[in-house]
Amino acid sequence: MASLQWLLQLSSSPFLLFASTLLLLKLLFNQNSTKTKPNLPPCPPKLPIIGNLHQLGTMPHLSLRRLSNKFGPVIYLQLGQIPTVVVSSAKLAKQVMKTHDLALSNRPPIFSAKLLFYDCTDIAFAPYGAYWRHVRKLCILELLSAKRVQSFSFVREEEVARLVRRVSESSYPATVNLSKLLGFYANDNLCRVALGRGFSHGRDYDRHGFQKMLEEYQELLGGFSIGDFFPSMEFIHCLTGLKSKLQSTFQRFDRFFDEVIAEHLDPDRHKEEHSKDLLDVLLDIQKSESNEINLTMDNVKAIMLDMFAAGTDTTFITLDWAMTELIMNPKVLEKAQAEIRKVVGDRRVVLETDLPHHESCHQRDLAITSSGTGLTP
Structure with a gap:
């Protein structure tokens, strides 16, 4: 009876009804939050919208080191809309990279990679699955095996000799820019191993401006993209011009690879007597009918682009x-x-x-x- 009288009083007072409704909703929200709140690692104080982005600074690896010293070897960061866990301990990194590698094997499809790597059909950015396992196996057994690496020793020897000559020719009377010459060496070495020809500046096959094209590609791949941190705002790249730059670089590389592949498929092409280059190997695999997964020409181009992403700057x-x-x-x-x-x-x-x-x-x-x-x- 008392409960009925309390309900009648409550319904006759709009303020009490409104306050009771708010209290009930707050209790329900707190109850649901307690049930669903994940057990996250320590997180530095964050700002609305951008989260912890401002704490990365211009030298993210040093900023992350300082944060790990303060909050521990495993920290949680909210980078815009992207939840991120950072591991700064070798022991825990082994757990992530080796022990639990299958659970953490996927990489987020970053905006530049989707446009440059044929919708992420390369090795580095492809999602974990049958295709990724297949191309990884091809890479280990066919492209980067010890026998294959040894077969290109003559290329390394010739390019080292070329580097020494360049240093000798540049050493007097001017100062030698060794960093620039080492960059030429790395690119020449990789181009000959991967494509069978030297494409760097000054070589006989540089009509594409390959060196400049490669520099633009590496800059775009490693540059800041707001869509990687705020996926809902990816459309903004159409306004900033980033999307058009990526598409232009992609089209130049695509035309370049089309021409090089056509040259490799030419039956009258003169091959170096020492060994096949990596593109020859991939094209042989692509034409083979015994593969569990058939590679398309776009897949071949994406894998070759990976070689330049991983093998030049490093x-x-x-x-x-x-x-x-x-x-x-x-x-x-x-x-x-x-x-x-x-x-x-x-x-x-x-x-x-x-x-x-x-x-x-x-x-x-x-x-x-x-x-x-x-x-x-």
């Missing part, structure tokens, strides 16, 4: 830092020079197998200064 940066570390550590430089003189003697040609200390220098370089500032699963 090689150049590693070599650049190796030279820097040797200059900054004179004793290590003297040891490397002494071994070269001891092993080579009167010979003018240095073989890769001649220099065990060179390998230790390379490992030291990778330990101190890696070619990338972070890893993505």
Whole structure:
């Protein structure tokens, strides 16, 4: 009876009815929030809309290091609309990259990759599944096997000799821009291995302006894209001009690959006597009917583009830092020079197998200064 009287009083007072409704909704919301709230790692204070984007700064790897020192080895960041977990411990990174790799194997399809890599049908950005497993197996067994890498040793030897000549020709009287020459070496080496020809500036097949095209492609791939952090605002790239730049670069690369593929399919084409290049290998696989998944020409182009994304800057940066570390550590430089003189003697040609200390220098370089500032699963 008392409950009925309370309900009648409540219904006769609009203010009490409104306040009771708000209280009931708040209780229901808190109850649902308690049930569904995920158990997230520690998160630094964030701002509305942009979340933690402002805390990355111009040197994200250093900013993430400072945040991990304060909040722990695993932190949660809200990068715009994208929830992100950052792992800054080697032990936990092993859990992410190796122990639980299947659960974390997919990469988000970033805006530039969708346009440049034929809708993410390459190796780096393809979603985990039958196609990705197939092209990864092809890459390990056919493109990057020890036998295949060894078959291109003559290319590395010739390009190193070309690099030495360039340094010698540039050394007097002007200062040598070694970083630029190392970049030419990395690109020439990769172009000959992947496509069978040298395409860098000044070579006989540079009518496409390949060097400039590659620089634009790398800049676009590594640049900031607001749609990667705010997917609902991806349309803004049509206004900023980013989409048209990506489409223009993609079309130039597509025409370039069409021409190179047509040249490789020409039965009268002169092949180097040493070995097939990587495009030859992929085209043989593409024509084979025994594959579990048939590759299209777009798939072949996407995989070849991956080779340039992964094989140019990484090689150049590693070599650049190796030279820097040797200059900054004179004793290590003297040891490397002494071994070269001891092993080579009167010979003018240095073989890769001649220099065990060179390998230790390379490992030291990778330990101190890696070619990338972070890893993505």
